[in-house]
Amino acid sequence: MNADEIVDRFYVEHGPCCAGCDWWAPANSCVGECRRSAPVSGAQRISMLGMRSPSIQPEAGHIMTPREHHCGEFKDDFDWNTLPPQYLRRIGHAAAIRARDEGVRGC
Numbered sequence: 001m002n003a004d005e006i007v008d009r010f011y012v013e014h015g016p017c018c019a020g021c022d023w024w025a026p027a028n029s030c031v032g033e034c035r036r037s038a039p040v041s042g043a044q045r046i047s048m049l050g051m052r053s054p055s056i057q058p059e060a061g062h063i064m065t066p067r068e069h070h071c072g073e074f075k076d077d078f079d080w081n082t083l084p085p086q087y088l089r090r091i092g093h094a095a096a097i098r099a100r101d102e103g104v105r106g107c
């Protein structure tokens with residue numbers, strides 16, 4: 001399983017969070033950079049990861065966030081139906097959509 005699939009599975013399981021946000025670019029399966037706002041200094045860039053005195057100072061860039069983080073700018077406009085049905089089933093997304101649609105119809 002590659003990092004993208006791990007991130008997608010995390011999003012399907014946990015709901016709105018950086019892992020499923022259109023603004024997020026994963027660096028690996030656990031952290032990524034939020035491209036919603038302008039780049040910041042290296043120290044600011046990693047502060048949300050709880051890193052205060054890294055041995056190597058990162059370069060300036062977009063803020064790094066853990067995949068479980070969630071803010072008011074969350075956005076998921078991605079058309080998941082463009083992905084193969086087998087992949088959607090494997091990450092549990094097809095079941096999540098079905099449950100959501102059945103919930104809507106039941107209201």
Ligand code: SF4
Binds near residue numbers: 022024065071
């Ligand atoms: S949820 Fe907020 S912090 Fe996370 S990637 Fe989206 S806009 Fe950035």
